[in-house]
Amino acid sequence: MTAALEVRELYMTFSGVDALSSVSLSVPQGTWMGLIGPNGSGKSTMLNVLSGLYKPRAGAVVVSGSDLGRVPARSRIKHGVCRTFQHPQLAASLTILENVMVGAVRGRGASADDETGLQWLARLGCAEYAEHLPAEVPYGVQKRAEVARALISEPSLLLLDEPAAGLSARERAELVAALREVREVLPDLTLCLVEHDVGLVASVCTELAVLSAGKLIAHGPTDEVLADDAVKLAYLGSRSTT
Amino acid sequence: MELLQTSLILGVVVGIVYSLSGAGLVVIFRTSGYISFTQGDIAAVGLFVGLAAYNSGAGYVWTALLVIAVSTLVGGLVGALITVPLEKHGHLPAALSTIATALIISGLLNLTVGGDPRSFPEVSRSEALSILGVQMSWSDVAGVLVSASVFIGLGVFFSRSRMGVAMRAVNDNKLAGELLGVPDRRLKLVSWTVAGALSGLLGLFVAPILSLSTVSVNTLLVFGFCAIVIGGFDSIFGALVAGTAIGVMTNLTSTYLDPNLVPTVLWASMLLVLLVRPNGLFGRRKLVRV
Numbered sequence: 392m393t394a395a396l397e398v399r400e401l402y403m404t405f406s407g408v409d410a411l412s413s414v415s416l417s418v419p420q421g422t423w424m425g426l427i428g429p430n431g432s433g434k435s436t437m438l439n440v441l442s443g444l445y446k447p448r449a450g451a452v453v454v455s456g457s458d459l460g461r462v463p464a465r466s467r468i469k470h471g472v473c474r475t476f477q478h479p480q481l482a483a484s485l486t487i488l489e490n491v492m493v494g495a496v497r498g499r500g501a502s503a504d505d506e507t508g509l510q511w512l513a514r515l516g517c518a519e520y521a522e523h524l525p526a527e528v529p530y531g532v533q534k535r536a537e538v539a540r541a542l543i544s545e546p547s548l549l550l551l552d553e554p555a556a557g558l559s560a561r562e563r564a565e566l567v568a569a570l571r572e573v574r575e576v577l578p579d580l581t582l583c584l585v586e587h588d589v590g591l592v593a594s595v596c597t598e599l600a601v602l603s604a605g606k607l608i609a610h611g612p613t614d615e616v617l618a619d620d621a622v623k624l625a626y627l628g629s630r631s632t633t
Numbered sequence: 634m635e636l637l638q639t640s641l642i643l644g645v646v647v648g649i650v651y652s653l654s655g656a657g658l659v660v661i662f663r664t665s666g667y668i669s670f671t672q673g674d675i676a677a678v679g680l681f682v683g684l685a686a687y688n689s690g691a692g693y694v695w696t697a698l699l700v701i702a703v704s705t706l707v708g709g710l711v712g713a714l715i716t717v718p719l720e721k722h723g724h725l726p727a728a729l730s731t732i733a734t735a736l737i738i739s740g741l742l743n744l745t746v747g748g749d750p751r752s753f754p755e756v757s758r759s760e761a762l763s764i765l766g767v768q769m770s771w772s773d774v775a776g777v778l779v780s781a782s783v784f785i786g787l788g789v790f791f792s793r794s795r796m797g798v799a800m801r802a803v804n805d806n807k808l809a810g811e812l813l814g815v816p817d818r819r820l821k822l823v824s825w826t827v828a829g830a831l832s833g834l835l836g837l838f839v840a841p842i843l844s845l846s847t848v849s850v851n852t853l854l855v856f857g858f859c860a861i862v863i864g865g866f867d868s869i870f871g872a873l874v875a876g877t878a879i880g881v882m883t884n885l886t887s888t889y890l891d892p893n894l895v896p897t898v899l900w901a902s903m904l905l906v907l908l909v910r911p912n913g914l915f916g917r918r919k920l921v922r923v
Binding site: 442443444464466467468469473474476480481482484485490492495496497540544 | 810811
């Protein structure tokens with residue numbers, strides 16, 4: 392079966408420094424993969440390469456069998472790739488629902504109507520804010536509205552960039568509940584979740600990929616990866632081994 | 634009392650046409666984020682071509698269609714060749730290029746057709762109806778009906794259609810627009826083309842009143858500009874309400890005070906709104922989190 396996402400020998404260099412070095416991984420359809428690693432390990436770079444914002448120095452990104460090497464960022468949504476941002480990128484003068492519907496302009500959910508948008512907002516627990524402007528709603532709602540906007544494009548690969556960053560404990564709990572709801576509704580969706588909160592990642596992802604200094608140091612089932620000594624070392628430093 | 638009624642009713646009629654001028658500016662502002670100062674000259678090109686056709690024997694309907702077609706084309710070309718490509722350098726160079734383009738078009742028109750005002754045909758000056766004793770011509774009625782239909786159409790387009798909502802998103806958040814695949818360049822060209830058509834339409838109602846010269850359509854653009862500042866740069870509805878209010882206000886000023894005071898009252902009310910509500914009466918206020 393064709394992998395939902397296949398990354399082959401990816402290299403990304405900034406001013407001579409390798410931000411990603413020889414990263415290869417394959418993610419089967421329907422897998423929720425957490426992409427973790429310490430600060431500066433290359434997680435965000437990886438997400439930017441997958442979404443087409445960065446052009447890698449070498450390597451290939453293949454989504455559902457299509458090589459996206461020559462596909463610019465603005466066209467990736469037609470290949471089923473959609474993402475959210477660490478800081479929500481919503482149009483300030485559009486209501487939350489209108490923002491969600493922008494996801495249907497070029498995505499594969501072109502036939503989606505306002506009802507579908509409201510349905511996604513409801514599943515993510517923020518339907519009551521549909522008619523509000525982004526600046527009038529809590530930060531957590533802005534982040535979930537971005538997820539709804541991405542989902543209405545009917546992606547096959549959803550990239551979430553630190554969805555829990557800046558959220559309160561309660562908002563994190565709401566986010567986890569919302570993500571579980573998404574997984575139930577869309578069992579075939581493949582998810583790549585970049586997040587600092589390893590506990591949150593472990594609670595929703597079945598697989599983990601760990602980056603350290605631009606290299607993939609572990610990839611596999613969540614439990615196994617968390618028990619991996621190299622991962623503990625990368626995350627907690629040498630003290631964890633003493 | 635009769636004078637008051639005439640001032641009020643004709644003020645509404647002319648005000649709705651002012652609003653149409655504002656609407657063209659809002660369409661461009663919503664997608665590109667700046668004001669176009671070229672719209673009057675775009676209309677002038679269409680009007681002069683239309684007038685030449687009329688003088689060669691074309692009927693009014695064909696003349697009107699030709700004016701709108703040429704203005705649409707010129708509007709689209711200005712967007713495609715000048716302003717939209719310049720946007721990569723920022724809003725300011727693009728906005729300034731609209732002034733330069735306006736002056737170039739105006740200069741070329743002066744060279745080719747001269748600066749003398751000419752009379753322009755209109756729908757009909759014969760009386761169509763009378764409201765509270767105030768007579769309205771078919772031209773007045775046509776101006777109101779066409780402008781009102783345009784407003785309803787634009788309002789529905791921007792609030793209900795997916796392309797309309799996307800056009801508003803393009804200017805608001807470029808990064809998200811790009812990653813969601815919103816075809817921003819195409820939408821901007823659509824907005825310039827539509828605004829060109831609106832300019833031509835506006836010109837058809839203005840040129841018979843002010844007579845056609847290279848500056849006459851620009852005179853009305855000033856009212857349109859004030860209408861969107863007062864109504865709110867991104868609000869089609871605001872342009873309609875403010876344009877109508879300006880029409881009534883300027884008519885009352887000219888009837889009861891002094892026609893020479895009209896510009897002063899207009900600019901003073903615009904300044905007042907800017908001071909009290911910088912985003913206009915109906916503009917969506919962008920809240921900033923601190």
